[in-house]
Amino acid sequence: MSYRVIEVCANSVESAAKAQEGGADRVELCAGIPEGGTTPSYGEIMVAARLLKTTRLHVIIRPRGGDFLYSPHEVEIMKYDINMARYLGVKGIVIGCLTADGNVDVNMIKQELLPFAGGMTKTFHRAFDVCRDPFEALEQIIDMGFDRILTSGQAATAEEGIPLIRQLVERAAGRIIIMPGCGVNASNIGKIAAETGATEFHLSARSKVESGMQYRNPRVSMGGTVHIDEYSRLVTDPAKVREVLG
Numbered sequence: 001m002s003y004r005v006i007e008v009c010a011n012s013v014e015s016a017a018k019a020q021e022g023g024a025d026r027v028e029l030c031a032g033i034p035e036g037g038t039t040p041s042y043g044e045i046m047v048a049a050r051l052l053k054t055t056r057l058h059v060i061i062r063p064r065g066g067d068f069l070y071s072p073h074e075v076e077i078m079k080y081d082i083n084m085a086r087y088l089g090v091k092g093i094v095i096g097c098l099t100a101d102g103n104v105d106v107n108m109i110k111q112e113l114l115p116f117a118g119g120m121t122k123t124f125h126r127a128f129d130v131c132r133d134p135f136e137a138l139e140q141i142i143d144m145g146f147d148r149i150l151t152s153g154q155a156a157t158a159e160e161g162i163p164l165i166r167q168l169v170e171r172a173a174g175r176i177i178i179m180p181g182c183g184v185n186a187s188n189i190g191k192i193a194a195e196t197g198a199t200e201f202h203l204s205a206r207s208k209v210e211s212g213m214q215y216r217n218p219r220v221s222m223g224g225t226v227h228i229d230e231y232s233r234l235v236t237d238p239a240k241v242r243e244v245l246g
Contacts, residue, residue, distance in 0.1 A: 006026070007028055007201065008205055010028065013044055016051065018237065019236045020054060028060060029058070032062075036062075037094075038064060061078050068096055068098040069098055078095070093122060102133075125150050134168065138172065147176065151178065151180065157183030158184050159188050165196040169198055179200040179202050186240065204234075
């Protein structure tokens with residue numbers, strides 16, 4: 001089996017450390033995972049940067065969930081967050097912005113955001129999966145100097161998106177890395193790799209961890225009308241990372 005670059009989507013400092021323990025090449029640190037990932041806090045980025053010694057740290061720059069059409073205030077937030085990430089020693093940023101008609105917002109990204117990135121590597125995130133024309137977007141993202149595109153192939157999962165991912169890898173022709181993500185795991189990574197030609201993969205590799213709380217009040221939800229299991233959490237599992245690495 002040829003060597004694969006594995007990026008773990010870490011939902012916490014704990015997950016980032018577990019990803020490193022499992023041998024992950026890179027971590028994408030995110031908050032707000034149920035929303036598809038939002039920018040983590042200053043403190044979380046700082047502690048992760050301090051803990052990760054053998055695994056590269058990338059950080060998502062996304063001020064909120066929802067669509068990828070951003071207001072001037074949100075663009076300003078992203079500038080400060082990119083600057084913060086660079087200051088804290090983050091190796092790469094993960095960004096993506098679209099126009100109202102579903103195109104990559106080249107002017108805004110190029111003029112407003114990338115000047116703050118300095119020498120950090122740049123990944124265009126899954127805003128790519130909801131853009132109007134993936135092949136036009138591919139060329140625009142390459143022209144802006146991005147290092148990779150994270151994509152499920154504009155499908156619900158990367159496995160379902162294999163046909164488009166394969167086309168993107170072929171059209172990229174080594175000019176940019178196409179990194180499949182969403183639903184990638186040990187059971188399907190071989191198939192995705194073989195059928196697309198991709199060599200970098202993005203996955204969560206999480207397992208459920210029970211809360212240490214002995215006293216619990218099930219009548220109260222911190223989300224109000226939104227009910228989730230508040231006495232367990234999902235954390236990256238080093239064994240699952242190692243299984244994917246093979």
